[in-house]
Each structure stands twice: as C-alpha cells, then as structure tokens.
Amino acid sequence: xxxxxxxxxxxxxxxxxxxxxxxxxxxxxxxxxxxxxxxxxxxxxxxxxxxxxxxxxxxxxxxxxxxxxxxxxxxxxxxxxxxxxxxxxxxxxxxxxxxxxxxxxxxxxxxxxxxxxxxxxxxxxxxxxxxxxxxxxxxxxxxxxxxxxxxxxxxxxxxxxxxxxxxxxxxxxxxxxx
Amino acid sequence: xxxxxxxxxxxxxxxxxxxxxxxxxxxxxxxxxxxxxxxxxxxxxxxxxxxxxxxxxxxxxxxxxxxxxxxxxxxxxxxxxxxxxxxxxxxxxxxxxxxxxxxxxxxxxxxxxxxxxxxxxxxxxxxxxxxxxxxxxxxxxxxxxxxxxxxxxxxxxxxxxxxxxxxxxxxxxxxxxxx
Numbered sequence: 001x002x003x004x005x006x007x008x009x010x011x012x013x014x015x016x017x018x019x020x021x022x023x024x025x026x027x028x029x030x031x032x033x034x035x036x037x038x039x040x041x042x043x044x045x046x047x048x049x050x051x052x053x054x055x056x057x058x059x060x061x062x063x064x065x066x067x068x069x070x071x072x073x074x075x076x077x078x079x080x081x082x083x084x085x086x087x088x089x090x091x092x093x094x095x096x097x098x099x100x101x102x103x104x105x106x107x108x109x110x111x112x113x114x115x116x117x118x119x120x121x122x123x124x125x126x127x128x129x130x131x132x133x134x135x136x137x138x139x140x141x142x143x144x145x146x147x148x149x150x151x152x153x154x155x156x157x158x159x160x161x162x163x164x165x166x167x168x169x170x171x172x173x174x175x176x177x178x
Numbered sequence: 179x180x181x182x183x184x185x186x187x188x189x190x191x192x193x194x195x196x197x198x199x200x201x202x203x204x205x206x207x208x209x210x211x212x213x214x215x216x217x218x219x220x221x222x223x224x225x226x227x228x229x230x231x232x233x234x235x236x237x238x239x240x241x242x243x244x245x246x247x248x249x250x251x252x253x254x255x256x257x258x259x260x261x262x263x264x265x266x267x268x269x270x271x272x273x274x275x276x277x278x279x280x281x282x283x284x285x286x287x288x289x290x291x292x293x294x295x296x297x298x299x300x301x302x303x304x305x306x307x308x309x310x311x312x313x314x315x316x317x318x319x320x321x322x323x324x325x326x327x328x329x330x331x332x333x334x335x336x337x338x339x340x341x342x343x344x345x346x347x348x349x350x351x352x353x354x355x356x357x
Binding site for chain 2: 033037167
C-alpha cells in the first residue's frame with residue numbers, strides 16, 4: 001500500500017477517534033457513588049478488623065447468606081456488588097445459593113445466563129456449563145435460588161449475566177470446593 | 179476526626195476530579211456499567227487511603243493512576259469476564275447507545291455507522307492498546323502524561339500507539355469503514 005493511502009487512512013481514523021462519543025455521567029451518579037464509597041469504605045475497614053480478630057470462617061459463613069446483588073438501572077448500585085462474594089461447597093453435596101437481583105423497575109423478557117466453573121453443575125442440568133433462560137424481574141429484590149453440585153474437586157467463578165434491552169450486568173460468585 | 183468530618187474531607191479532595199475520572203473510566207472500559215463500577219471501586223479504595231490522600235500534592239493524578247491500576251488488575255484477574263466484555267463491545271451500538279444528540283456529529287447516519295464500526299474495532303484491541311489510543315488520540319493526553327498514568331516507559335507507549343493505530347487501520351479498511 002502506498003504511504004499516501006496509509007496517511008489518508010490514518011487521518012480518517014484520527015478524525016473518527018476525535019469524534020468518538022463520551023457520555024456525561026447520569027444525574028446523581030457522583031453523589032450516590034460518594035455516599036456508597038464512604039459507607040462501603042467504612043464497612044471494609046471494619047471487616048478488616050473483624051477478620052483479623054476472628055478469622056476467615058466468619059466471612060465464609062456470611063457469604064452463604066449474602067452473596068450479592070445488582071441493579072440493571074444504573075446509576076444506583078447495590079450494597080453488595082463491590083466485593084466478589086464466595087461460597088464453599090462440599091464435593092458431591094448439593095448446596096443452594098441464593099442470588100439477589102435488585103431492580104429499580106419491573107423488567108419483562110430479561111435473559112439470564114449462568115456460566116458455571118469447572119467441576120460445578122447446576123442441579124437439573126447435568127453436564128451443562130452454560131444455562132440461559134428468559135425471565136421477568138419484579139421491582140425490588142428478586143431471589144434466584146441456584147442448587148449447585150460439585151462433581152469434581154475444582155472450583156472457580158460462577159457468572160450470572162442478566163440482559164435486558166441491550167443493557168447487561170454480570171454478577172460473579174466465587175465457588176470453592178472442599 | 180468524626181465520621182462526618184472524614185466524609186467531608188474526602189469529598190473535598192475527590193469531587194473536583196470526578197469528571198476527569200469518569201471520562202477515564204469510560205475510555206478504559208468502553209461500557210457504561212463497567213465504567214461506573216470502576217469509578218465506584220476507585221472511590222471505595224481511595225476512601226480507605228484517606229490518610230495518604232490528604233498528603234498528596236496532586237490527588238487528581240494519583241486517583242487516575244490508581245484507577246488505571248485497578249482496571250488492569252481487574253482485567254488480569256478476571257480474564258473470563260474480559261471475554262464477555264469483548265462480546266458486549268461487538269454488539270451493534272454498544273457504547274454509543276443514546277449518544278447522538280442534535281448537535282452531535284454522530285447524528286448523521288453514516289457517521290454513526292462509522293463510529294459503531296470504530297467501537298467494534300476498538301473492542302478488538304488489547305486493553306493496553308485501546309487505552310493508549312483513546313487517551314492520546316481522543317482525550318488528547320500527551321505521551322508523557324500516559325507514561326505517568328500507566329507507569330509505562332514513553333517508548334513503549336509510542337510503540338503501543340503505533341500498533342494500535344495500525345490494527346485499527348487494518349480492521350476499518352477491511353470492512354470498508356475507511357477508504
């Protein structure tokens with residue numbers, strides 16, 4: 001290719017890059033982020049102290065009950081999404097984990113995809129690493145119980161991806177197997 | 179210092195840099211939800227370092243560096259998540275949704291299509307290459323500023339910029355977006 005052609009193409013790319021759009025933050029996002037940072041930052045500081053004093057067993061127990069949440073309607077953010085939660089399950093033992101999806105509005109025809117880590121199966125879906133289904137969400141918190149079974153002594157990250165109207169959020173859960 | 183005083187001190191330090199940080203988060207991640215998560219995680223981390231933050235002369239630059247490192251760490255730790263991000267970036271309109279306004283150059287359909295193709299092409303670059311080209315060519319950062327932000331020698335920054343542009347040229351020429 002001639003240098004002139006390359007220069008012309010570079011110029012076109014530069015012009016495109018200069019026009020590459022950048023949206024402003026939603027109204028109220030900064031304020032909410034600030035409130036959440038001071039709240040969550042304080043909580044983490046307290047948790048660090050607790051874990052130092054009482055050991056990781058406490059965290060493991062709490063993680064079973066509060067595994068996280070998410071909002072499709074940004075800018076509001078849930079309380080538990082900042083840290084990656086985790087659960088520990090025993091080999092060959094079924095364990096129900098409750099995922100909480102918090103939505104500011106009711107959502108029809110959302111698509112939920114659960115991707116499982118190696119060695120973990122979803123009860124009723126033997127051998128499947130990825131399960132997708134259509135669902136609806138109510139305004140507020142929506143509980144999704146997932147019964148997990150560890151079929152091999154390995155674990156990893158479980159991903160729960162919720163999509164609606166070209167928007168999506170991915171929720172992560174660490175699964176350890178003992 | 180009481181909690182209220184601590185919160186106020188934190189806000190005074192970080193709020194002046196919010197627009198700059200949000201722009202950086204958007205350029206790094208290329209997606210609204212991820213940009214907001216990154217912005218949020220930075221603030222949480224910065225709040226935990228308040229004692230250090232009050233001592234820093236240029237908190238804005240410090241916050242940008244921490245954000246960049248958070249972004250890179252996150253991508254390295256959760257490579258599987260990155261694969262999802264690439265798929266999202268390849269969805270038509272992702273990252274451009276709702277952006278064209280009445281005064282936007284993207285109002286023109288052809289221009290909007292070109293920008294959509296650019297978004298897809300950018301999503302095919304590595305995180306480091308995409309960040310360099312967007313920071314330099316879109317945001318107007320100097321090479322030395324990118325060096326400071328990323329902790330990468332300026333020679334490497336130049337090399338990444340060159341490769342990123344070459345890759346964009348390949349992709350956009352192949353699909354007819356540029357002549």
